[in-house]
Amino acid sequence: MGDVITVSDLSVDYRAAGVVHALRDVSFGISPGEILGVVGESGSGKTTLALAVSRLLASPPAQYAGGQILFDETNMLKASPSEIDSLRGTGMFMVFQDPMMSLNPLMKIKDQIIEGIAVRCRRRRETFDRATAEKEVNEHLTSVRIGDASDVASRYPHQLSGGQNQRIMLAIALAEKPKLLIADEPTTALDVTSQAQVLNVLKVIVEESKMAMMYITHDLVVAGSFCNRIAVMYGGMIQEIGSAEQVMRDPKHPYSSGLITSLPSQRKVDGPLVGISGTFSWDEIAGICAFAPRCPLVRDDCKKGVPALVRVGPGQVRCINYGEKPAE
Amino acid sequence: MRIPSGIGSLLRNPASCVGLIIVAAFYGWSVLEGLLQVAGIAFHMSSLGWVLLPSDPFKISLNQALLGPSPAHLMGTDDLGRDIWSRILYAAPVDAGVSILVIGGGLLVGGLLGLPAGYFGGLTEEVSMRSTDLFLAFPALILALVIESTLGREAIYAVVALVVVWWPSYARLFRGEALRVKSMKFIDAARLSGLSGFEIIRRHMVRSTVNTIVSYATIDLGSSILVYSVLSFLGLGVPPPAPEWGSMVSLGLEYFPQSWWYSLLPGVVITVVVIGTALLGDGLRDVIAGEH
Numbered sequence: 001m002g003d004v005i006t007v008s009d010l011s012v013d014y015r016a017a018g019v020v021h022a023l024r025d026v027s028f029g030i031s032p033g034e035i036l037g038v039v040g041e042s043g044s045g046k047t048t049l050a051l052a053v054s055r056l057l058a059s060p061p062a063q064y065a066g067g068q069i070l071f072d073e074t075n076m077l078k079a080s081p082s083e084i085d086s087l088r089g090t091g092m093f094m095v096f097q098d099p100m101m102s103l104n105p106l107m108k109i110k111d112q113i114i115e116g117i118a119v120r121c122r123r124r125r126e127t128f129d130r131a132t133a134e135k136e137v138n139e140h141l142t143s144v145r146i147g148d149a150s151d152v153a154s155r156y157p158h159q160l161s162g163g164q165n166q167r168i169m170l171a172i173a174l175a176e177k178p179k180l181l182i183a184d185e186p187t188t189a190l191d192v193t194s195q196a197q198v199l200n201v202l203k204v205i206v207e208e209s210k211m212a213m214m215y216i217t218h219d220l221v222v223a224g225s226f227c228n229r230i231a232v233m234y235g236g237m238i239q240e241i242g243s244a245e246q247v248m249r250d251p252k253h254p255y256s257s258g259l260i261t262s263l264p265s266q267r268k269v270d271g272p273l274v275g276i277s278g279t280f281s282w283d284e285i286a287g288i289c290a291f292a293p294r295c296p297l298v299r300d301d302c303k304k305g306v307p308a309l310v311r312v313g314p315g316q317v318r319c320i321n322y323g324e325k326p327a328e
Numbered sequence: 329m330r331i332p333s334g335i336g337s338l339l340r341n342p343a344s345c346v347g348l349i350i351v352a353a354f355y356g357w358s359v360l361e362g363l364l365q366v367a368g369i370a371f372h373m374s375s376l377g378w379v380l381l382p383s384d385p386f387k388i389s390l391n392q393a394l395l396g397p398s399p400a401h402l403m404g405t406d407d408l409g410r411d412i413w414s415r416i417l418y419a420a421p422v423d424a425g426v427s428i429l430v431i432g433g434g435l436l437v438g439g440l441l442g443l444p445a446g447y448f449g450g451l452t453e454e455v456s457m458r459s460t461d462l463f464l465a466f467p468a469l470i471l472a473l474v475i476e477s478t479l480g481r482e483a484i485y486a487v488v489a490l491v492v493v494w495w496p497s498y499a500r501l502f503r504g505e506a507l508r509v510k511s512m513k514f515i516d517a518a519r520l521s522g523l524s525g526f527e528i529i530r531r532h533m534v535r536s537t538v539n540t541i542v543s544y545a546t547i548d549l550g551s552s553i554l555v556y557s558v559l560s561f562l563g564l565g566v567p568p569p570a571p572e573w574g575s576m577v578s579l580g581l582e583y584f585p586q587s588w589w590y591s592l593l594p595g596v597v598i599t600v601v602v603i604g605t606a607l608l609g610d611g612l613r614d615v616i617a618g619e620h
Contacts, residue, residue: 056516082524089522101513106535115531119522169517176521 003029004179004212005053005092010067012052012236015060020282022048024237025067025309030180030212035203037227037244038216039259043280045236046216047097050184053214054094055084072179089119093178097185099165103157109168110153113137116175140171144201163194170201177209184216199226220259224248232256235280235290237306242315252317255291289319297321337615344611350604351546355424362421381414385571394587404589406580412590415571416597422483422566423553423573423601426490430552431545433491438498443529443537445499446506457503460496468493469558476564483566486559490552501544505537512536543613550605557598573598 012023023045030036038046051057053069055076069076072091074083096102103112114133121128134153141149144167157165166186173181183202187195203226206213217223223230224244231241232253240253251257258276278294285293292302301320309318338344361380368376378384382402392409395401403412441456463471472489479485509515509532518528557574559565565572573594580591 054520056519085519085522085524087522088520091522092520094517094520096513096517098513102517104514104518104532104536107532115518115523116521123522172521 003031004072005030005214006070007053008068008070010049010052010069011065012048012057013063013065015063021065022062022236023052024235024306026233026236026238027067027309028231028238028241030214032179032210032212033206034229035206035213035215035227037223037230038214038233039218039220039223039230040233041218041259041280044233046218046233047184048236049233050094050182050214050216054088054092054182055079056094086123089116089176090123090178092180092182093173093176094182094184095166095169095173095186097188099162099169099186099189100157102169103165105157108154108156109141109160110134110137113140113153113168113172113175116172120176136175137171140174141168143174143204144168144171145197146171161194162189163191163198166190166194166198167201170198170205174205178211180212180214181206182214182216185218186215187217187219187222195222202226220248220263232259235282235285237290237318238309238316239291239319240315240317241309242313242317246313246315252312252315252322253291253319254295254297254321258296291319338611341611341614343607344614347604347607347609347611350600351549351608354420354601354604357417358421358424361417362425365418365421378414378418381411381417383411383414385410385414385418386569394583394590396587397589397593403593404587406576406590407583407587412576412593415576416573416594419566419571419573419576422570423556426483426487426556427549427552429487430490430494430556431548433487434494434498434548435541435545437491437495438500439502439534441495442499442502443506443533444525446503447510447529447533448525453503456499460499463492463496466493469555472555472559473562473564476559481564481567486556486565489559490555493555494548494552498541501541502537505540506533509533509536539616543609543616545609546612547606547609550602550609553598553605554602 006029008027010023010026011021014020014022026045026049028036038049040046048057048062052062052064053071053076064077067077071087074087076084076087079087103109114130114137117133117136118128120126137153138149141152146152146164146167152160152164157168160168166189169186186202187198190198199222202213202215205211215223215227224247227244229242230244230247231238232247232255233239234255240247240251240256242252247256248260251260255276262273262275264273276294280294287306288303289295289307292298295302299321307318307320309316310322312322338348361377364379365377368374375384387410389409392401392405393407395405395409397404401411401413403416406412406415441460445453445456472493475489475492476485479488506529515528515532518532523531556565557572557577560572560574561578563575563578565575568575576594577591577598580587580594584591
């Protein structure tokens, strides 16, 4: 398929007092130049998925319970720590949710970007010298829309805003030129204008360098306009995956449609805010459809087993009622 | 900027101000006097070593033995009529050098063992922390005494002995700091940038632990002078006739309490320096804690 990353039937458990099946049978692939949006509410397993793919899960409590992750022809779950180190950075890079915490507070911005350049030069056997690296820093800072690049470069993270720091992380991503960029809610900490800027930068990077990208968000509007494909997660499982247009226009899973009808922008200004009733609880979903306890279309059959992910048109959906929309 | 504001708040606290003055005077004087002594040896003009002192610290004048403090001899004279204040000043570079080398060596060994232990965990941690425990299980002073009496009576062997007893506490401190810093998000980010474990330790962890370590090490400078003085008090310091603070205290005990200045005043100088480092280290800790 030529995918940069192929995840098949990945399952992850958290074992502490009890066992939580944080991820169940997650499968997807991302091809070069493609953006896969991973959407879901808090606790749906999005961040666990990102950490699992990058092998950053703290273990214990996390435990891989099955499946495989094939990245660039390497089986990530069987690779040795040094093999994984050698895939990070130029292979896969991750931008975290909180930009203030992801940069070393004691290092100047340029030194942190140069660190990325040095890793790339070492891997690609390019010659590294500091003067050209400093020039490159300014180029990357300019391409993530930071004005006064040379001024910002010699500052420390605490002297910059959250939006600027997030763009610095993207500049490091540019310096590393990874094959897969994982972005875990990179714009949550940003105001709308910075968010639009950062997303535009990301889109250009992905298109220019044919990078594959996994974009994790709870913002369906952003995912719909920014991603090529969308995977909707709930209860640690992919409930629906398909092209962004199809999922937004014609969601098959009742949870996807619930998310879309919950968007405030679609309601009248003075109308009530609509949500999905009920709350998520791991205790209620053992052996049944994860969304059944909150689903408006729930039938007795929904509680007789976990539905399989089945192909419906161009996408896949994990629901025995697929296609049926809740009555409004 | 961070550092100037730190020094500002350090100076606003009178106690740490006093500590800073004492420590700066002690190490400043030691560097100056140490250079003169080295130059004196290099040019075969040992008198260069005491051009700045009130009098020659080695000059024996038995008719002036055991004189009490006076304007001519600020801290009196010893049993051979040598000026005690001059001998204290002459001995300062050795104590300063020993303290810097001991703490530097302790930091180096402790850091090399403690940081990887905290960062990597597992077998690395078991091996280095259990060997730390092994060294901590011996009473420090006795271990130092055994090592130095085996190696010989030289300041440099005293340094070796003190580093051997000093590094374990730093290994523990560094391990704890490594555990704290390891959980921070930017370490994950650094791992994802493709840096190896040792690069992360060298580039990210060392500087993140500096704040905590600095105040601790400053206080320890004084403690190492104290322990070194104990060693020379017990007869394991610099061989005579070279003056040494601890051995002066010990020699003077024979003439105590009639010639109280001989033993007491060198002891007071040791105490002042130790208190100075403690005050400064304490002040540094407050400044650093205030920043977070």
